[in-house]
Amino acid sequence: MALIVVIIVIITALVFDFTNGFHDSANAMATSVATGAFSPKAAVAVAAVLNFAGAAMSTEVAKTISHGLVDDKLVTPEAVFAGLAGAILWNLITWFAGLPSSSSHAMFGGLIGAVVAWHGMNGVYVGNVLSKILLPALVAPVVAGLASVIATKIAYSAANQNHRQVEDAFQMGQRLTGSLVALAHGTSDGQKTMGIITLVLVAGGFQEAGTGPHFWVICAAGAAIALGTYSGGWRIMRTMGKGLVEIEPTQGFACEASATTAILVSSHLGFGLSTTHVVTGAILGSGLGRGTKVNWSVAGRMGIAWLLTLPAAGLIGAFSSLIAHQGIVGFVGVLAVIVVLAGVIVWRANKDRIDHTNVNDIKGADLSGDDAPYTVKYLDSDDDFKPVVRSKVIGETTDSDDVWQIPSARVRGWAPIIVHRPAISVVDALAPSGGAK
């Protein structure tokens, strides 16, 4: 295999690793960002460091890229390259749409498409695709969701939510569980890229078979996933943190603890579940457990994106495979098309930019209705912590996520309040249940 082919595949693998990072940073941090347990910048910084640490710690390379989904003899550098191309483009498309989807599924879909295009269906083990891809995708949100429903119900009944200590404790719990998810993500997904690069180096005769990844491979793969994570994937984070249900710290902890448990248990008891599917299921479950409004239309769109992941990435992989098999010109051609399409997607995304400054805003939200998507809490100067109330808009605005002083006459001596969302209009606060003081 020519050196240039090896270099192209390695670069493509690192780009995929980067998209994997920003696609999945929401899995670890969306709920913590939504509840304010982490500031957006701090969240991605912590997740990036832990992803790098996770990737660096896990250097045992998988023996195959395909995990038994296709005939390994057919997994040529062309197929790997085409599969990565499909995965990268699908990751960018779903990111643009703000939808979480499994990067591993995109990768497998691309690989399957690439093999089918060149060798036909005989190279694909359909039974394994059903049992290792489709079934876990159905099971993951249900199991994590069920755990989350129960955990959320218990958390709300056990602890009185009107104490600041309770909220602080749950936020701390969120920080720790979110960090554990980020670390676990680094160990599993960072290692996938190392595996791809190492197998390509071995196939090209640049590394002896059976040896572990080179030091530079570990560093490059870890750095790519960490940089991707740090860049945030804010579009997906907004959907997961704010688009499905309104998340409170108690609920966020119950959700994140359930997701963390599902990820660790599944990867150690032999039935691997996708982090994306687990976390999304847990968020939905926490909404159901708290009995709050769940945005099923967003959840439905996510479900459709999951179903499309395998065939869509497969289709791109198939086309890429046919072109890449035309030799080095084909490789470079596919690479050029990816770069152009990625550029277009990023350019379009920047027209409606979502970043750390507006990740917690909800586009088009009705701020005046009873379903105002923000909460106002009284932290009064005496000690008792008043219940959460929703506010009605009457005209004044705040531009920071800070403690904000409401004219005391309006709130009958209960200032200051904490407003959990920047740039909203806060006006009159409704009297909490139990009547005003």
Add this chain to the structure above:
Amino acid sequence: MNIDWSALLLVSVVTVGVATVVVTIFAYGAAKLAAAHQAQTEGRPAGWNAVLAKIMFGTVGAIGLFGLYLVIPYFH
């Protein structure tokens, strides 16, 4: 098609069980912490509430450390 139903069932049961236990202990820990704080602000001694809160958070912390052990490949 070869589906490992027993692994699937095991993962489901253990996930729901462990998540429930962890969150229950943590939530009661938070409640005890709040009760201890409440007592202190009212000038009463925090008493058992503070101790129980520490025990409960410690238990969850130990489970978290076991999770860390599972995540880090070096240990196994």
